[in-house]
Amino acid sequence: METAGFAQTFWQYAYFLAAVTVVFSIKWLSSPATARRGVIAGEIGFALAIIGTLMRSEVHNYTSIVLAMLIGAAIGAPMALKMPMTAVPQFTALSHAFGALAAALVGTAEYYLEPGQPPTGFKMIALTIEVLLGFLTFTASIMAFAKLQDLIPTRPMTYKGQNFVNLGLLVLAAVMGIWMIAAPAPGWAYPLFILLSLTFGVLLILPIGGGDMPTVIALLNSYAGASACAMGFALENRMLIIAGATNAASGFILSVIMCKAMNRSFTNVLFGAFGQVLAADKTKQGGKPVRSATAEDAAMILANSQKVIIVPGYGMAVAQAQHKVRELTDQLVKRGVDVQFAIHPVAGRMPGHMNVLLAEADIPYDRLHEMEDINAEFSEADVALVIGANDVVNPAARHDKTSPIYGMPILDVDKAHTVMVIKRSMNPGFAGIENELYYNDKTLMLFGDAKSFVAEIVKEVAAQAPVPA
Ligand code: NAP
Secondary structure, three states: OOHHHHHHHHHHHHHHHHHHHHHHHHHHHHOOOOOOHHHHHHHHHHHHHHHHOOOOOOOOOOOHHHHHHHHHHHHHHHHHHHOHHHHHHHHHHHHHHHHHHHHHHHHHHHHOOOOOOOOOOOHHHHHHHHHHHHHHHHHHHHHHHHHHHOOOOOOOOOOOEEEEEEEHHHHHHHHHHHHHOOOOOOHHHHHHHHHHHHHHHHHHHHOHHHHHHHHHHHHHHHHHHHHHHHHHHHHHOOHHHHHHHHHHHHHHHHHHHHHOOOOOOOHHHOOOOHHHHHHHOOOOOOOOOEEEEHHHHHHHHOOOOOEEEEOOOOOHHHOHHHHHHHHHHHHHHHOOEEEEEEEEOOOOOOOOOHHHHHHHHOOOOOOOEEEEHHHHHHHOOOOOEOOOHHHHHHOHHHHOOOOOOOOOOOOOHOOOEEEEEOOOOOOOOOOOOOOHHOOOOOEEEOOOOOOHHHHHHHHHHHHOOOOOO
């Protein structure tokens, strides 16, 4: 008898443990040293939430649930295993899209549960928010995925009166929602409400450039969380409220961090059509002389330095050069060089991108420093070695008021005695603008693919005369 009672209330214990585990998971995820533990705790937490839900007395049909889980796992697992690190933003978008769609479909099922008698009162309010956010996040996330995956043009697509049209559509959807809450609406109202929400999601993303998409994806993550939280209220499910609210808050905080690191506002990201201004800027300069050097020159300077600060960027991630960078670090450290890493908060294509890659290559965490902590050290460094980073080291951000990245905090690499930049060409980075650092007298351009160029430097450093004992 008692066992049966426990089985019936097991889900409550499971939910409680899941909530506690997820809070610990978030705490541990905040440091590279404990991040692995954080991931495992998060997985355990969500497994507990799922098991708890499956054991609730309302669940009767396990066949369809298991089938759906198997299909989901068969699609999701290979995608996760094959996905390159540089494609994390678009795959995150895809996962938000399906999470949001699931919430919106559950809301729709609830709406039609009792034919001709849709929910009323508080439940209907929660359900309307859930469905509006769910469907708009679904199409917006699919659009974000398509832009980042180059399936549709990444540049902002704008037209006159666009913000007015978008806002008008959102207001119309909201009015429809309020109507459905306030009074029994005719049969066509709900499908039209869905259509408006889906269309708003598409239109929301059109004017946003691929460059701003990682920030928008964090924001969409927040919308998907808010939709799930509203679903929790509609279904009276505490776990969904906790998980959804945590998701909504973390997505929002992440997008604020990204905006701050780029010195942009939300309005500028959402309505600024950033990539367009930049494309025009691309042709502004050129023809100025730059100093280039070989791997041998670079190795000689590095091997005879006392302090080297390495600045990784998106190019290091694309080239998968992190393991060669580790080899170079080991070689230089062996020669008594003090090697440190400077990590810009938006280097690469998502926050933490560089930390993950360098950790994967077993570069000790205590060599990695955040921008605020290491910027003052560049003036004491013999060499700042920039590997595939561009915008995050562009001094124009400090003084050129006409630059689209003006005001973005940058790594002060130009304060080092010598700057070396590994990249393949003079092409601009993500923001699409010229980098005046490359024309600085103390900058040496090392043209080539990051992985093979660093490998060459490693070979050349090894060939240098051993350090006198
Ligand atoms: P970046 O400005 O995009 O520049 C990357 C550089 O890497 C390019 O100039 C490219 O030059 C070089 N590169 C590409 N492939 C390479 C290869 N195989 N070998 C060597 N070099 C290669 O990168 P970043 O300095 O890391 O800046 C990140 C940008 O993303 C910022 O503008 C930031 O605002 C934006 N962003 C980041 C986030 C985030 O969360 N991290 C979010 C939103 C926006 P070549 O083509 O000449 O090789």
